[in-house]
Each structure stands twice: as C-alpha cells, then as structure tokens.
Amino acid sequence: MLHYAMPFASSFALLCESVRFLMKSHAFVRSNTPRALAEGVVPAFHKFLYFMFAPTLVYSDWYPRTDFLTGRSPNVRWRLVAYHLLEVVGCLFYISFLVQRYHLPVFRDFGLRPLTPLEGASAVLSTVLPSGMVMLCYFYLLLHAWHNAWAEMLRFGDRMFYLDWWNQGSFAAWYRTWNVLINDWLYAYVYKDVVLLGGSRLAAKAIVFFLSAAVHEFLMGFTLRLFYPVTYFFFGIIGFLMSFLNFGSTAVGNIGLWLSLFIGDGLLFSLYAMEYYARQNCEQIIDSSRDLFIPRSWSCVPIASKT
Template identity: 45%
Template sequence: MEAEASQTSVREVAGDRVSTLPEDKKKPTPDVLELKERIQQLQTEAVEQLEQKLQQLVEEALRVAEVAATPPSPSHHLLYDDAKYRNRTLKLGFSTIFWNFGGLHIVMATWASMQLAVFALFIAFCHWASFRVSLPISGFQRQLLDNSALIVLIACKVGFLVLPVHVIQYNQLPPISVMILLCEQMRMIMKSYAFLRSQVPKVKMFKPHTDATDVLLPDFNHFVYFMFAPALVYRDSYPRTKEIRWKVALWHLTEVFGVIFFISFLFERSLVPMFRNFGKQQLSPKEMVVAIFGSMVPSLTVMLCVFYCILHAWMNAFAEITRFADRMFYKDWWNVNSYGAYYRNWNVVVHDWLYTYVYKDLSELLGGKRRTILAVFSLSAIVHEYILTFMFGFCYPMLFMAFEVFSVGLMFVSRDRLPGSNLLMWLLFTIGTGLLISLYMMEWFARRHCPRFIDSTWDFFVPRSWFCSPLTSE
C-alpha cells in the first residue's frame, strides 16, 4: 500500500511538472514584456517626431514662399510686378515684345529706302562698266572715271551709314527695332561689297576684242535674288531646290515667333527682376555676386535661343522661300575644342564672308597670320559694338573688350590638343555670357535711375553704373 501511494504521488508530481512546463513556456517573462512595450513606445515616438518634422518643413516652405512673394530691394519675386503686386499680374513677356518692336513702320520705311539705294548702286555699276569698256584701254579718261566712281561710292556708303543712325536718334526707336535696322544695314553693306568685290575685277580685266559684253554685266534678277538669298558671298549661280515647301517655311517662321516670345518671357521673368532696381538703392557685394551668377543660366539660354532663332529658323525659312539649297548656316560648334573652331562654326555665313573678302585681302597686305586674325577680329568687334551702342543708347564697350582681349587670347591658347577644351569653352561661354548681359543690364537701368554727373557729350561714353550705385558693406 505504501508503495502504491508513493508511485501515485510520484505520478502526480511528474504530471504536475509535465502540465506546468507548457504553461511556463506560454507565459512571457517580465523582461520580454518590458522590451515589447519599449519597442512600441519607440515606434510611437518616431512616428510623432516624423510628423512634427514634416509639419515644420511644410511651415518653412510656406514661410519662404510668402517671403519670396514680398518684393525686397535688389532681388524680388520673378512672377509678379512690384507696382501691381496686390493684383499679382503674371508677366508673360507680351509687354516687352510690344515695346521692343515699337516704331516698326519706321523701320520698314527706312529698310525700303536702303534697299532702293542698293538697287540704285547696281544700276550705277552697270553704267560705269558699260562706259568704261567704251573708253580707250590706256589713258587719263579711265583713271578719272575710276577715281570719280570711287569717290561717289564712298560718299554713298557714308550716307548709307548715317541715314539709319539719324532715323534712330530722331525717332528714339526701342532696342529690337534698332537692332533690326542696323543688322539689315550691315547685311546690305556686306552684300553690296561682295557684289562689287566680285564684279569690279572682271570689268577691269575685260578685253573688248575677245570678251563678250553680255557676260560682263550681271543679270538684275540674279542680283535681286542674291540680295534676298541667305548668303553673303556673291556667286554667279547658286544651288536651287525644285520647289518651295510652304509647310516647312511656315513652321520655321512659327519657330521664330515662338522663340521671340520665349526670350521676352525669360527677360521679364528671370533677368529684368534681378537688375531693375539698380541705381535706386545701394547694393552689397554679396547681392551683386548673387545677381550676376543667378543670371548666367538665363543669359546662356537667351544666347542659345538667339542662335536658334536667327541661324536656324529664320535662315532656313528664307532658304525655303527662295529655294536656296545650301543650308549649311552653322556647324557643330557645341562640340569644338578650341575658340578658333568655335568662331569658324558658330556662323558659317559671316565667317565665309570675312574669310573671302577680308582675311584674304588683309593677309596680302599685312603678311602675318596673327596680325590678319587680329585685324579681322577688330573689324567684327567694331561692328558688334556699333550695333549695341545705338541699340542701347550708350557706349559701353564690354563686348569689344571681350572680342579683342579675351576671345583673341583664348583662340590662340585653347588648341584642339588641350584636354578638356570643350568643357572649358562651355564654362567660359556661360560665365562670359552671363557677365556681359549683367553688365549691360546694370548700365541700362543705371541710365534710367541715376542722374547725369557729366553735362556734356562725354556722358554718352562714360559708364554711369560705375559711379551712381556704389557697393555697400554688409
């Protein structure tokens, strides 16, 4: 009996142990419970902190946007006009377009007068050539005729230069209208010079006993075609297409208007707001540097748009209308590794004219290659500065200095073998373009906000932005 009782107690104790083991495993220890509670608490705290951080970021963004919408002194919001800030007028560039193209009827009338003068020059050349052929080969009469024709030609060219400038000054034309008129003036001068440079030697070498007279005098219709064709080098014939693709021409003209609108939008939204208060209040060096560097990307975009508008859209439109088959108006200048290649590929039309009629003739007179290149760059710089001077209404030869000093020097330094030349060219092009546009815009607004400090004609040449708005220390 005692043995059975002992076995029963052992089984009961064993059973209790067996039955209690799963229960011990099922019940978590106090350390595990505390750990789980701590993890849940940390998760809750992390979510709360993240929500607070996002709320702070949203509030900060709203505060910055509110501050940016308030027009501060030198740099202010780029979408709204200062004077009409409460109305929040969105500026899309239309006002800039309408103002810059003001007086377009005067431009067209002056352009027609210049074109008629060029046609009169052609008629005068034909009379001079016919009369010269009838004179004896050797004698005083031909020399007198040639000298008289040269004097008349110089007088006509001087009048051709003075007339548009007088119209500009008298009517106070806006910048884009001035640019159109002066660019057309230069185009007609270059085309008429190319025609005379090509035909006058033929007349002088003409032999009446062996050469035909009808070959001597060019066709007037061909001369008219040359005046409107997108080419500056005169040829007796040009490659022509079979038909006019009017859809292509209309598309390129649409691109011209679209790019003009986009350039105006960039000026009103990104460039003008940075400098419109220049001269009204003093700037700190930090604000000046921020404004210049902030204008580099918009300035580069403007220059690329001008390139596309003129050398691609406009030239291809006129090439299609005139059935001009040679469409190489530019090459891949964006891939070049030197400034020399850049200037050869940027504007092939002007480069061919400079090489054919200026570089070749000056190389025979000056001899050295570098001196000839310097003379060609000087001529190009003078023409560019001439257009900008009357376009803005003041002489501020920053572009002339860029051509004469930096461009010529970089053209001789940045060779094709220099590693990283393409990246260096783009970097300098971006910085130089932004700096030039910033300087011209600062001088433009200084001329409108600052009083004259020199009451004479020297005010036209002395930069007012250097004296009227001195930098202040922060």
C-alpha cells in the same frame, strides 16, 4: 531710329538689316569689280537682286538650287516655311519671357540703392543660365529657323549655316563653326585681302577679330543708346587671346568652352543692364558730352525723386 525713339527690338533688327545690306553690297562690288575693270562685264540685275535676299554673304553668279541637287519639283515647301517661321515666333516669345522673368527684376532697380559686392556677384550669377538660354535661342532662331525659311522660299541649296560648334574643344574652332555665314564673309573679303596686300596671317586674324567686335559694339551701342564697349573688350580682346588657347583634350576644351560661353553671356547681359538702368536711375554728374563715354554705373548717385 534715334529720331523716332524706336524700341530695342526694332532698333536691333533695323541695325542688323543695315549691316547685312552693307556686307552684301561690299561682297557684290568686291567680287565683280576686277572682272568689270578687266573685261567690262557686269552681272545682270536679277543676280544682284537674288543675292540680296539669298541666305549667304559671299557673292557668286550661280548658287546650288534644291531642284538641281535633289531632282525634286521646284515648288516651294510652304509647310516647311511656315514651320520655320513658327519656330522664329516661338523663340522670340521665349527670349522675351527669359528677359522679363530673369533679367529685368534683377537689374531694373540698379542705382536706387547701394549694391554690395556680394549682391552684385549674386545678380550676375543668377543671370548666367538665362543668358545662356537666350544665346541658344538666338542661335536657333537666326541661324537655323530664319535662314532655312528663306532658303526654302528661294530654293537655295547650300544650307550649311553652321557646323557642330557645340562639340568643339577650342575657341578657334568655335569661331569658325558658330556662324558659317559671317565666317565665310570675313575670310573671303577681309582675311584674304589683308594677306594679299602683304599683311601677315596674324595681322589678318587680328583685323578680323577687331572688325567683328567693332560691328557687334555698334549694334549694341545704338540699340541701347549708350557707349559701353564691353562687347568689344570681351570679343575683340579676350576672345582674340583665347583663340590661341589649346586645351589638348577635346572633352576638357568643350567643358571650358561651354562654361566660358554661359559665364561670358551672363557678364555681358549684366554689365549692359547695369549701365542701362544706371542711366535711368542715376544723376548725370558730368557734362553731357563726356557723360556719353563714361559709364554711369561706376559712380552712381541715385536721382532724388526716385529715392
């Protein structure tokens, strides 16, 4: 990926697919090792192969199939598959439009001239709504359209990829319902194992948050070719602390949740964009090894040829 200087979208897709295969491999080994050691029984290869492509991260020898649950013909509904894949393409085009129309014009000249605090705040606020829309499109693209397309092609019956996270009144509930696939994997193979090994539930919860944040930071860092751990800070630290908040009223909590999601996404997009373009437009003022870990957007000196 780095050797061939792959573009952002290709890099992100490749990294996500690598993480997916790693999570599935761990799930397969973790689920079958106790049985293999005790009984010498291992699942057939076709079960492993089906699991690697099925829209789930928790391994099982048997999954519900659509023909078994509904009594319908086992034939794949290819029109439905095509419809979901068209939704994926439409979401990708809309995300591209939002980024090019509302994000790039604001940040691509970052570092070429001094930026006042008021201009910086205005830039961040102007991207709050587009960033929230990108988040919603990404959710629909991945957790609805993409996974339902694969579920239909494989006649996979369990299609509860998410719950009604948009109605939740706390961050703890949002984390459990936003992405059921990831939540189930973290609970089955991280949270439960930490508790079984003698760890407290609080320690298990903290490990789940920090591990998830580290993976998200890995994806963003290698996609953008920079180290700027704002995802880890927002998700692993701020998100972990906010998971203990209880607003009492579901309506108040839901409003607070939506505001936090949109503002948080706006901040993430803005901070990463500022750092990325600072590394394009600002001079390197320290040695290359330390420059990888020190944000250049904090002390930007414009490159002379671009001023």
